[in-house]
Amino acid sequence: MSKSHIGVFDSGFGGLTVLKALLEHLPAADYSYFGDTARLPYGSKSAETVARYAVEAARFLQARGATLLVVACNTATALALPQIESGVGIPVLGVIEPGAESAARLSKNQRVVVIGTEATVSSHAYQAALSRRALKTFEKACPLLVPLIEEGWVDHPITEQVARIYLDEAFGHDFSSADVLLLGCTHYPLIKPLLSRIVPASVKIVDSAEATAHGAAALNGEHAEGEAKIGFFVTDSVEKFRRLGARFLGRPIENVQHVDLRE
Numbered sequence: 001m002s003k004s005h006i007g008v009f010d011s012g013f014g015g016l017t018v019l020k021a022l023l024e025h026l027p028a029a030d031y032s033y034f035g036d037t038a039r040l041p042y043g044s045k046s047a048e049t050v051a052r053y054a055v056e057a058a059r060f061l062q063a064r065g066a067t068l069l070v071v072a073c074n075t076a077t078a079l080a081l082p083q084i085e086s087g088v089g090i091p092v093l094g095v096i097e098p099g100a101e102s103a104a105r106l107s108k109n110q111r112v113v114v115i116g117t118e119a120t121v122s123s124h125a126y127q128a129a130l131s132r133r134a135l136k137t138f139e140k141a142c143p144l145l146v147p148l149i150e151e152g153w154v155d156h157p158i159t160e161q162v163a164r165i166y167l168d169e170a171f172g173h174d175f176s177s178a179d180v181l182l183l184g185c186t187h188y189p190l191i192k193p194l195l196s197r198i199v200p201a202s203v204k205i206v207d208s209a210e211a212t213a214h215g216a217a218a219l220n221g222e223h224a225e226g227e228a229k230i231g232f233f234v235t236d237s238v239e240k241f242r243r244l245g246a247r248f249l250g251r252p253i254e255n256v257q258h259v260d261l262r263e
Helices: 015-025 046-065 074-087 097-108 118-125 124-129 145-150 159-168 188-198 209-221 237-250
Strands: 006-008 030-035 070-073 093-096 109-118 136-141 180-183 203-206 230-234 257-258
Touching: 006 015, 006 046, 006 109, 015 030, 015 188, 015 209, 015 237, 030 046, 046 070, 046 074, 046 257, 070 180, 070 209, 074 093, 074 097, 074 118, 093 097, 093 124, 093 209, 093 257, 097 124, 097 159, 097 180, 097 203, 097 209, 109 124, 118 203, 124 136, 136 188, 145 159, 159 188, 180 188, 180 209, 188 203, 230 237, 237 257
Parallel strands: 006 030, 006 070, 030 230, 070 093, 109 136, 109 180, 180 203, 230 257
Antiparallel strands: none
């Protein structure tokens, strides 16, 4: 059987945690990863601009031969998934629905805390997805976590102190009984061990990257054998992507090409 070719798209580096999970679940597929590093962060852009950028990236990956597109970006999923789906002729999977579905399966008392960036939390996309599954949600923006993670401080006392402040607020008051923490940012899997030390022992952590990889495996049905081939495409510095991206992927990054998408 022919190998699957999965296109993975993010505004920058965080989507590499989704690619890492995909490689664990679908090790025989081929991958093209597109990081729109010249135009990040998407969170400060309008919904119209995010949609335009995301559709350009999706079409680039389809032209590279992708047969399934994974939108490994919470902002693009929250603000532009319908436009992406209508802009390409291949199946599209975002990160929000798989994360919400996983949280719904695990929660016993229908209360979930979601942490993410300002843009993702402001969109209330996770709240809507969880509400459709009859779960109550407390969404907490954690804007300091991404820069700390990109600095490499994934197990630093300052990162733990900042995370503790955010989570103490999130699990306070009416949500002290929440039993699921949903990581609504693809950077956050890097600090999952740290977060596990902070949350109450009864709380299960849902990694949207891992949940999305499960969803992609179900859609893809890949049973071929062989080794994955991975191509990386970025719109800004190749060297910075290699250096910083290796932290997120957990392995050295090779075969990175600079591309210029015309606006």
